[in-house]
Amino acid sequence: MHFHERPCRCMANAGCGVNVDPALSFLPAYGVAERVAPAIRRLTAGNAGPLTFRGTNCYLLGEEEITVIDPGPDDDAHVADLIAAAGGSIRCILVTHDHADHAGAARRLSELTGAEVLGSAPSPSRPFYRPDRVLADEEMVTTEAGNLQVVATPGHAAGHLCFDLAGLDFLFSGDHVMGWSTSVVVPPDGRMADYMASLDRLADIGARSYLAGHGGPVTDGLARVDELKRHRQAREAAILRALDSGDRTVQEIVSAVYIGLDPALAGAAALSVTAHIDWLEERGLVRKAGDRLSRC
Template sequence: MPPQPWPTGDVEQIEPLIARVLAANASPFTYTGTQTYLVGTTDLAVIDPGPDDAQHIEALTRAIAGRSVAAIMCTHTHRDHSPAARGLAEATGAPIIGCAPLHIHSDAPRADAPFDQDYAPDRVLDDGEAMTGTGWTLRALATPGHTSNHLCFALEESDALFTGDHVMGWSTSVVMPPDGDMGDYLASLALLYTREDRIYYPAHGPAVEKPRQLVRGMVGHRRARERQIMRLLAEEPRSIAAMVPIMYKGVDEGLWPAAGQSVLAHLQQLERSGTVVCSEDIWAIN
């Protein structure tokens, strides 16, 4: 964590077309909080409005400062990203546009926010579709993996990419079944690696000024976890519960159940490729 005070509730003008407002929802999984971005100068797009927090919605209303809002745009529907869309839509009259709704019910332990079951967009953007305003164009880029409905938004006028939770500057993204999919996540990273975006603006953590370098490192991290799993299974068949203490040695044990879900995402991808098999919660090399 960077030293406090953090700019919670303040408007930070980070580029001529981009301002940022930090929500007061810091946690071990959100870093200093969810960062909401305002794109434009006269008419605006609001990206990832954040949690349903009255103070954050008030801060966004102050930042909007009476300007028209063309769209409230959500990258995905975890509850630290989309719930404020409803209050902000009521305050501004703007439509909610972006990712598709997603309703996942699971009792599995999570290391991220659960889903916003009340998210109801006025329009869903398909891959490649764009929203436009005065002097700005935001094009949707489908990046499933963290969630199946995850979108990034490319600001064409400044070669910036708003990456939501797909790529963050402070941590790797959480990929947790039943909706998180490791194969989709790696494919989405590969897609980003082919692009030439100048900078990433994630929903949590600092801007990423060397995007392709970070993406390459993130892929390497996931491949290293995969090799670690294969080494453990080469020794003997194991359950996820037996692998986690070895793989996450030194990590707070309170996080081990959620870490087990990340291991499961890797194992499911390896199972689909025919590399491993599972019988009664015991995983083995095929």
């Protein structure tokens, strides 16, 4: 789940520098697997929407013994498309995180194919997601497309994982890094301190082309990580300026920081500001007294 923070795309937030244009041209062919690289195909589910862009991307690795990364939403037509498009037998289902648009179909696809579900740790609030085994950070998973290394990237979701296909310079980035939008960080499952550390974690891995959970490939992953870090730093600076000029509640800060915000996104903006405030509080820069906020 994520939303577009409007000031970035419309460039009303000068200095943010986030450029999402390349991913906006993404137009998937629904219901069929499209090849994105040798041994890697992508099938996009038909769950397009304001939180999912053109729909959830499901990746198929290999041709005969297939590994699926993020099976997508639990939808009859989508699961049938996935099995038909796979061609070979689906042997393993990997899950980046337990949001329903990514993990919803995991159990059903497993029951239909016998494939094992491996992935992020389940959270109690999402009982539909029950992996056969939780993957450990830096664990290697063998696929027909090459060895995947598990990269723990909490932030968007507490258990979020990326998968690094180092041999082909691809990294499956889930909802942690996408080209079309920033990731929403919703406390308490999402945590801004973790999200920022997870951006640094990807930067340490080095140059990769990112295959994201929504939208087209992010060919310069490092540049996108840098943009996203600067975006969050600019957002934090704007929040501190709002506090300095007398705003005292999350709602007042949202009004000051998100100029011209679509009312439909007001709730998500408040959650994003709350995640930033939590992180500022953890670093001793902001204090809370009830719903009143102030600089330390």
